[in-house]
Amino acid sequence: QSVLTQPPSVSAAPxxxxxxxxxxxxxxxxxxxxxxxxxxxxxxxxxLIYDTSKRPSGIPDxxxxxxxxxxxxxxxxxxxxxxxxxxxCGTWDNSLSAVVFGGGTKVTVL
Amino acid sequence: QVQLHESGPGLVKPSGxxxxxxxxxxxxxxxxxxxxxxxQPPGKGLEWIGEIYLRGTTNYNPSLKSRVTxxxxxxxxxxxxxxxxxxxxxxxxxxxxxxGGNWGFDPWGQGxxxxxxx
Numbered sequence: 001q002s003v004l005t006q007p008p009s010v011s012a013a014p015x016x017x018x019x020x021x022x023x024x025x026x027x028x029x030x031x032x033x034x035x036x037x038x039x040x041x042x043x044x045x046x047x048l049i050y051d052t053s054k055r056p057s058g059i060p061d062x063x064x065x066x067x068x069x070x071x072x073x074x075x076x077x078x079x080x081x082x083x084x085x086x087x088x089c090g091t092w093d094n095s096l097s098a099v100v101f102g103g104g105t106k107v108t109v110l
Numbered sequence: 111q112v113q114l115h116e117s118g119p120g121l122v123k124p125s126g127x128x129x130x131x132x133x134x135x136x137x138x139x140x141x142x143x144x145x146x147x148x149x150q151p152p153g154k155g156l157e158w159i160g161e162i163y164l165r166g167t168t169n170y171n172p173s174l175k176s177r178v179t180x181x182x183x184x185x186x187x188x189x190x191x192x193x194x195x196x197x198x199x200x201x202x203x204x205x206x207x208x209x210g211g212n213w214g215f216d217p218w219g220q221g222x223x224x225x226x227x228x
Contacts, residue, residue, distance in 0.1 A: 037215070045218055046216075047214055050214030090215070098171050
């Protein structure tokens with residue numbers, strides 16, 4: 001059981017938008033910044049969003065992050081076949097004194 | 111651009127110790143204050159193992175704390191992971207990562223699969 005809860009899968013047609021939720025609590029998302037990672041099949045995860053809503057250089061603005069209270073959201077607009085991957089949220093948990101991740105969400109482009 | 115590369119045995123016997131090294135290239139290990147290890151069992155999600163500060167301070171996942179040691183060697187530009195008393199549940203791809211501000215992990219090593227089996 002992951003400390004952060006994500007939906008197992010989301011899907012949409014090319015060009016559409018998807019959102020991935022990441023639900024936590026007051027000791028993690030409620031007090032800390034959130035990061036998002038994209039893991040393409042057979043590869044290592046890659047940082048997609050840091051500090052809840054910032055994009056590293058090279059990450060297109062089709063990817064966005066936000067947070068409200070104890071939940072965070074990753075948005076992907078203009079969905080492309082190359083976006084098919086597993087997406088993970090992560091943050092620090094003050095109670096556990098540990099980094100915690102969500103269980104991951106598989107994005108499928110229909 | 112810093113690159114990370116994990117190395118170590120791909121097969122470890124049950125009750126043995128898993129030992130991995132992460133070589134930092136393209137820059138100094140002193141370019142970041144914190145370095146970390148993350149693992150991913152086959153077909154499953156990510157699990158944070160722990161982190162080490164340049165001056166040697168460590169933080170470990172409470173679920174693994176009794177078995178984990180992370181160390182750092184500035185002279186060799188590398189850091190290492192030791193996980194003792196391993197079982198089949200420790201079979202996973204192990205990644206080393208550079209920790210940015212607010213625990214944004216970037217970049218990641220390519221990962222190395224470690225199988226625990228007799």
